[in-house]
Amino acid sequence: MGDFNSSSMEDDDMAAPLFERQLRKNYVQRAVDITILLLMISLLSYRLVSIRSHGGDGWEVKTWQVAMGCEAWFTFVWVLVVSTKWNLLRYLTFPQRLLQRKRELPALDMFVTTADPELEPPIIMVNTVLSLMAVDYPGTAHKLAVYVSDDACSPLTFFALSEAAKFAQLWVPFCRKHNIQVRAPFRYFSPTAERPPSASGGSKSPEFQQEWKHIKNEYESLNWKIEDARKKPVSSILSAGEFAAFANMDRGNHPPIVKIIWENKETEPDGLPHLIYISREKRPKHHHHYKAGAMNALIRVSGVMTNAPFMLNVDCDMYTHNPQIVLHALCLLLDPRSQNDTGYVQCPQQFYDGLKDDPFGNQLVVLQEIIGQGIVSIQGPFYGGTGCFHRRRVIYGALPKNVDSKKKNARSMDEISLSEFGSSEQFLKLVTRALKDESGTEKDLPSSLEAALHVASSGYEYGTSWGKKIGLTYGSTTEDIFTGMKIQSKGWRSAYCSLDPPAFLGCAPTGGPASLNQMKRWSTGLLEILVSKSNPIRATLLGRLQFRQCLTYIWVLIWNIRSIPELIYALLPAYCIITNSHFLPKNFAGPRTGYNDTSIRICHIQHLHAIGALQVQLISSSMVELPADGQNQLGLCLVVWCPNRPAQGAGDL
Numbered sequence: 116m117g118d119f120n121s122s123s124m125e126d127d128d129m130a131a132p133l134f135e136r137q138l139r140k141n142y143v144q145r146a147v148d149i150t151i152l153l154l155m156i157s158l159l160s161y162r163l164v165s166i167r168s169h170g171g172d173g174w175e176v177k178t179w180q181v182a183m184g185c186e187a188w189f190t191f192v193w194v195l196v197v198s199t200k201w202n203l204l205r206y207l208t209f210p211q212r213l214l215q216r217k218r219e220l221p222a223l224d225m226f227v228t229t230a231d232p233e234l235e236p237p238i239i240m241v242n243t244v245l246s247l248m249a250v251d252y253p254g255t256a257h258k259l260a261v262y263v264s265d266d267a268c269s270p271l272t273f274f275a276l277s278e279a280a281k282f283a284q285l286w287v288p289f290c291r292k293h294n295i296q297v298r299a300p301f302r303y304f305s306p307t308a309e310r311p312p313s314a315s316g317g318s319k320s321p322e323f324q325q326e327w328k329h330i331k332n333e334y335e336s337l338n339w340k341i342e343d344a345r346k347k348p349v350s351s352i353l354s355a356g357e358f359a360a361f362a363n364m365d366r367g368n369h370p371p372i373v374k375i376i377w378e379n380k381e382t383e384p385d386g387l388p389h390l391i392y393i394s395r396e397k398r399p400k401h402h403h404h405y406k407a408g409a410m411n412a413l414i415r416v417s418g419v420m421t422n423a424p425f426m427l428n429v430d431c432d433m434y435t436h437n438p439q440i441v442l443h444a445l446c447l448l449l450d451p452r453s454q455n456d457t458g459y460v461q462c463p464q465q466f467y468d469g470l471k472d473d474p475f476g477n478q479l480v481v482l483q484e485i486i487g488q489g490i491v492s493i494q495g496p497f498y499g500g501t502g503c504f505h506r507r508r509v510i511y512g513a514l515p516k517n518v519d520s521k522k523k524n525a526r527s528m529d530e531i532s533l534s535e536f537g538s539s540e541q542f543l544k545l546v547t548r549a550l551k552d553e554s555g556t557e558k559d560l561p562s563s564l565e566a567a568l569h570v571a572s573s574g575y576e577y578g579t580s581w582g583k584k585i586g587l588t589y590g591s592t593t594e595d596i597f598t599g600m601k602i603q604s605k606g607w608r609s610a611y612c613s614l615d616p617p618a619f620l621g622c623a624p625t626g627g628p629a630s631l632n633q634m635k636r637w638s639t640g641l642l643e644i645l646v647s648k649s650n651p652i653r654a655t656l657l658g659r660l661q662f663r664q665c666l667t668y669i670w671v672l673i674w675n676i677r678s679i680p681e682l683i684y685a686l687l688p689a690y691c692i693i694t695n696s697h698f699l700p701k702n703f704a705g706p707r708t709g710y711n712d713t714s715i716r717i718c719h720i721q722h723l724h725a726i727g728a729l730q731v732q733l734i735s736s737s738m739v740e741l742p743a744d745g746q747n748q749l750g751l752c753l754v755v756w757c758p759n760r761p762a763q764g765a766g767d768l
């Protein structure tokens with residue numbers, strides 16, 4: 116059963132394991148991958164050996180060398196890919212076993228971030244919130260809290276949430292009673308979406324039909340109210356007291372707002388989770404650090420209000436598609452084998468209503484299925500920014516137990532100085548508890564509001580380690596990958612929770628400039644990590660990032676750079692035709708084949724076409740995220756190219 120911490124060993128720890136690891140058999144794939152690698156190495160050796168004999172004039176020497184440089188780079192990238200996908204691992208989780216245990220389920224704080232009511236329509240965010248409020252957490256729903264961070268400080272968002280809290284009083288009991296599987300109402304009531312009948316089998320009963328109609332009408336009315344509120348002045352949609360908080364707000368320059376929209380006062384086990392609205396303070400003189408800054412404010416505010424030991428974060432457009440997700444994720448976090456070494460659990464990012472065949476690669480299929488499952492078997496998946504369950508103490512900078520004591524350069528738990536967390540006394544008290552893996556607060560929600568406002572202020576992080584050693588890491592637009600790598604470089608592993616039906620479903624850009632912008636932002640952020648002081652090579656040499664994990668991080672961080680050799684390689688055939696030079700062996704068909712000059716040239720051009728087509732593949736793969744496939748094509752092309760050539764002599768290949 117792996118390592119146990121004897122102090123936490125209780126009867127139920129001895130029970131059946133909460134998860135199993137399953138290795139996928141991929142011997143054929145491995146054989147193909149290695150063959151491709153060997154072919155690439157043979158090609159490189161051939162290039163090297165014949166660099167002089169295929170020199171020709173000055174220009175030709177250069178094309179041969181450029182081709183060799185590009186191919187050497189492709190080989191290096193292929194090594195990174197093969198290392199990542201060598202073992203493909205999946206986790207199987209058993210939530211029923213978790214529910215049978217004697218121990219109570221832990222508290223969970225769930226975070227939703229939103230930044231712009233124009234680009235991220237409030238109704239979509241509301242659906243995400245409703246799906247989170249309705250997750251299955253039998254007998255323990257009062258331990259759940261949903262926090263929404265609004266970086267736009269929008270009264271519309273606040274209004275939408277207040278209305279959603281009213282609708283939730285109907286929606287959540289309805290979902291629980293009929294065991295509805297799709298708990299985001301816009302998907303459940305969508306005429307096009309596949310809607311499984313209620314699992315209780317009562318979908319046809321008149322009682323269910325009546326309830327269904329009633330809830331649908333209420334949802335439509337919620338939709339209409341939010342849509343209508345868009346067009347109205349703020350003063351008419353909010354009550355006088357609420358309006359005062361939002362009056363004359365400038366989204367880039369305003370004080371913090373924390374509002375408890377719904378509180379489960381009776382701590383009813385089957386009640387609704389708390390719902391809290393936060394708009395952290397923004398001032399022009401303080402950098403707000405985008406989503407990472409919003410997440411850190413959420414972590415601190417939840418730290419003083421509920422202080423749950425686990426936190427889930429989702430983007431505002433990623434609703435919970437599997438109501439059992441929390442139970443599945445907790446199987447991976449609470450099992451005795453993972454308690455001391457699993458820092459976070461990541462669910463794959465999956466999307467609804469994607470374009471057929473995913474022409475822009477927005478669904479990240481290769482990244483999820485090939486690289487995703489591969490990295491799971493090394494040190495665990497990247498933190499993907501959404502659909503991720505964190506341990507609070509890991510985010511607070513704690514080290515795993517039983518860490519490699521030779522690498523003590525990462526600070527140990529004892530070295531954490533509380534002053535690095537800021538100046539709120541109430542928060543610091545609760546940080547100490549969280550670091551000891553204790554949860555909860557002494558105060559109720561309203562009496563912790565003052566401290567919540569303090570930790571949500573824009574100057575709170577000044578002189579602290581937030582964004583450096585604590586919380587989500589600043590300095591890259593892909594704060595998720597950066598933060599995950601920092602956690603793993605402390606020695607933590609991460610686990611992957613891939614479910615059917617998918618845990619979360621989001622909305623991917625459909626293409627065009629939105630897609631390009633997103634990819635530009637991601638690739639820039641990844642490059643920022645590569646050139647930062649905390650790059651994976653340093654994290655491996657000085658920290659506890661595993662070597663093969665480092666290779667995978669390098670593969671993802673060089674996403675941007677990979678396009679350069681691919682573009683050059685793609686331009687080579689055209690360049691060679693224009694300058695009448697070559698980067699493939701000149702006597703391609705060879706005089707002994709009996710071809711005349713024209714046929715040799717045609718043959719040459721045909722091969723250039725084949726390679727050109729491959730290069731288009733490579734370029735498009737680099738742009739639309741199909742790296743593994745692109746590389747396979749290169750290998751296949753090599754296979755086709757090599758045997759077709761009549762042998763000229765041993766030195767030819």
Ligand SMILES: O=c1ccn([C@@H]2O[C@H](COP(=O)(O)OP(=O)(O)O[C@H]3O[C@H](CO)[C@@H](O)[C@H](O)[C@H]3O)[C@@H](O)[C@H]2O)c(=O)[nH]1
Nearest residue numbers: 228229230266405406409430431499500501592593594595
């Ligand atoms: O100043 C900001 C900017 C963004 N967000 C929120 O951050 C989330 C992600 O932003 P989005 O613009 O949708 O970025 P995507 O590229 O779609 O998101 C992916 O990439 C991001 C950067 O790597 C990750 O943070 C996300 O979790 C991941 O889904 C959304 O909920 C936003 O509302 C904020 O709260 N404040």
Ligand SMILES: [Mn+2]
Nearest residue numbers: 430432622623
């Ligand atoms: Mn998004």
